[in-house]
Amino acid sequence: MTRVLYELAAADPERRFSPFCWRIRLALEHKGLAFEDRPWRFTDTAALAFSGSDKVPVLVEDNRPIAESSVIAAHLEAAHPDRPSLFGGQAGAALTRFHVAWTDGVLHPALVPLLLLDIHRHLAEPDQAYFRTSREARFGKTLEAVCPDPEAQLVAFRRTLSPVRAVLRAQSYLGGDAPLYADHAVMGAFLWARGVSALALLEPDDPVEGWRRRMLERLGEGSRALTSG
16 A cells, blocks of 8 residues: 655755644554655645645545545544554544644644744745745734744743643643544644744743653654754
8 A cells, every 4th residue: 555645845855844744644653654755835736736635734545635634634543443543432533623623723823923934934935935925914914023022922832731731740641641643733733843943832841841752752763854953
C-alpha cells in the first residue's frame, strides 16, 4: 500500500509549519504507517487539483486522495483497525472532537498573532505576497499591526493553556498514559510554532512544557528532521 502526504512548506522544503499537517503526520506515526511526504506551498494550487482540495493536508492512499485533517484521521482509524487506536474507542473519539474544536477555535487564535511575521519571513516571494494579502484581509490590518504587544500576547497564550495544564498535572498525556489524537491536535500547534519561530512559548517548569518534550521525543526520525530548535 502506498501513501503520500502533502504538507505545507516554507521556501525551505524541509521547514513544515501547518498545525493540521503535523497532526496527520503524528497520526500516521502513531499508527506505524509508512508514507512519503511531499512539500506544498500556498501558491502551488495546481499540485492539488487532482484531490479536489485547495489546501493541505491531503493524504493519498492507494491512489485515493483524502483531504481535511479530521476526515483523514477518521479514515486512518477505520481503515487500519489493527494498528494502535488514535482515539481509544468510540467514547474517546467523541471526546476528541472537543479537543480538536478547542485547539482550532481557542489555541490557534491565541498563537497566530505571535507567528504571523515569522511565517511571512520564511516564505518564498510569491507566497509572501499571497500570505500578506490574504491574512491582512482576514484581520483587517497589516501583519505588523496584528500583534502590537508580543509580551502581552505571550501571557495571554500561556493563560489559554490552563485546561491543558490542569490535565497534564494529573497524567502524562491528554490521552492518559500514552498520547492519542487529542495530543496530536494540540502538539500540532507547538510544532507549527517550532517550525517558524525561536520564541520560548512555555516556562521550563510548566507541565505543558514537560508534555511537549515527551511528545518531541516520540517523533519519528523523518519528523524529527523537519523540526527546528
